[in-house]
Amino acid sequence: MAWWPRWLPRSLTARDRGLYESFGGSDTWAGEHVSPEGALNLSAFWAATRVKAQTVASLSLEVFEVQSDGTRVRVPSHPLSMILHDSPNADQTPLEFWAGRVLGLCTRGNGFAEKRFNSRGSLVSLNAMPADTAVERRESGLWYTFHDRGKTVSLPEEKVLHIRAFGDGDVGMSPVEYARQTLGIAIASERAAGQVFSKGLRTKGFFTFPGTLTPDQRDQARKNFADRYSAPNAPGIGILEAGVDFKPVNITPKDAELILSRRFNVEEICRWMGVPPILIGHSAEGQTMWGTGIEQIMQGWLTLSLRSELKNIEQAVFKRVFTPAERLRYRVKFNVEDLLRGDSTKRSAFYVALLNAGVMTINEVRRLEGLPPVEGGDVPRMQMQNVPITEAAGGLPRESANVDS
Numbered sequence: 001m002a003w004w005p006r007w008l009p010r011s012l013t014a015r016d017r018g019l020y021e022s023f024g025g026s027d028t029w030a031g032e033h034v035s036p037e038g039a040l041n042l043s044a045f046w047a048a049t050r051v052k053a054q055t056v057a058s059l060s061l062e063v064f065e066v067q068s069d070g071t072r073v074r075v076p077s078h079p080l081s082m083i084l085h086d087s088p089n090a091d092q093t094p095l096e097f098w099a100g101r102v103l104g105l106c107t108r109g110n111g112f113a114e115k116r117f118n119s120r121g122s123l124v125s126l127n128a129m130p131a132d133t134a135v136e137r138r139e140s141g142l143w144y145t146f147h148d149r150g151k152t153v154s155l156p157e158e159k160v161l162h163i164r165a166f167g168d169g170d171v172g173m174s175p176v177e178y179a180r181q182t183l184g185i186a187i188a189s190e191r192a193a194g195q196v197f198s199k200g201l202r203t204k205g206f207f208t209f210p211g212t213l214t215p216d217q218r219d220q221a222r223k224n225f226a227d228r229y230s231a232p233n234a235p236g237i238g239i240l241e242a243g244v245d246f247k248p249v250n251i252t253p254k255d256a257e258l259i260l261s262r263r264f265n266v267e268e269i270c271r272w273m274g275v276p277p278i279l280i281g282h283s284a285e286g287q288t289m290w291g292t293g294i295e296q297i298m299q300g301w302l303t304l305s306l307r308s309e310l311k312n313i314e315q316a317v318f319k320r321v322f323t324p325a326e327r328l329r330y331r332v333k334f335n336v337e338d339l340l341r342g343d344s345t346k347r348s349a350f351y352v353a354l355l356n357a358g359v360m361t362i363n364e365v366r367r368l369e370g371l372p373p374v375e376g377g378d379v380p381r382m383q384m385q386n387v388p389i390t391e392a393a394g395g396l397p398r399e400s401a402n403v404d405s
Contacts, residue, residue: 104131
């Protein structure tokens with residue numbers, strides 16, 4: 001092992017993907033090198049990642065205070081609410097910050113942010129950290145190492161907000177790493193499609209000549225036929241004479257089902273990312289892009305995929321941003337009402353039902369609609385039509401009164 005480079009760790013084995021990358025190799029069946037940056041060159045992966053990241057980032061992350069009776073009250077004036085909802089740091093908006101954390105979850109399986117404190121020990125900002133931050137477990141706990149403006153920075157876990165994707169360990173499992181075979185096939189399909197068009201849809205094959213050619217004849221044939229008709233600007237029509245024939249050898253795009261394979265690649269990528277294909281502009285056979293079914297699709301996406309990711313972020317913030325004392329009083333939760341908002345008719349019927357049942361107040365409805373409160377609007381109200389006959393206004397009917405008398 002004298003040849004082993006000193007810069008490679010001794011724990012690296014032949015099963016480690018880093019070994020193949022170190023020597024420029026690839027471990028995908030399609031022979032394509034797959035990386036997070038390369039995966040984002042695929043329109044389906046880009047769209048699925050963008051939809052998920054921007055959808056999560058567009059939801060309000062609110063701080064609630066738990067009352068003695070178990071109810072939760074929004075506290076927008078809480079300092080952490082200002083950081084989580086209004087301004088996480090001096091450089092980014094909340095949408096930019098949270099979209100970046102979810103982007104890391106969708107590509108490398110981890111989202112990181114540096115916690116900055118003031119002289120009194122209070123949290124003042126969450127600064128973005130790269131998704132390729134190295135995580136190392138030491139005796140003192142987890143340490144995070146990354147490059148920042150030409151310098152190497154190492155931070156202990158108490159100074160880092162770490163959001164882990166699906167997995168069971170110190171780091172989340174990278175979707176790109178585990179989907180590399182599918183992504184490699186998709187990249188190879190895109191490359192094949194590009195090569196077909198780059199050659200002007202010309203067929204590959206051989207020019208066959210009768211007999212055996214001399215070296216001079218072979219060079220002349222290569223110049224007049226092979227090089228001439230394989231160039232990017234090759235003529236579309238040629239003349240073959242003296243018994244010269246052309247024998248195609250490649251499979252046509254139709255026979256290779258190139259279009260169908262590219263459609264299947266989109267569905268495979270959406271399966272890995274947990275995003276319904278229709279949300280990135282890919283509709284299945286017999287399915288329209290938009291219509292009455294999109295509400296059910298959004299509900300299913302929220303229930304089966306997005307909800308767990310929102311809960312993951314909420315719990316990471318609760319565990320790694322709030323202090324132990326704050327965790328006794330406060331909770332953090334995404335507001336998904338905007339994601340489930342229906343049309344005006346359905347929304348109005350929903351509000352009327354809750355108002356009539358006394359579940360919501362007028363001002364609560366107005367707040368959801370972005371309207372200012374009104375006087376007396378904080379009192380729950382109920383309809384009174386369904387009451388006992390003895391309590392009806394005016395007492396018994398006149399005919400009944402005359403009979404009794």
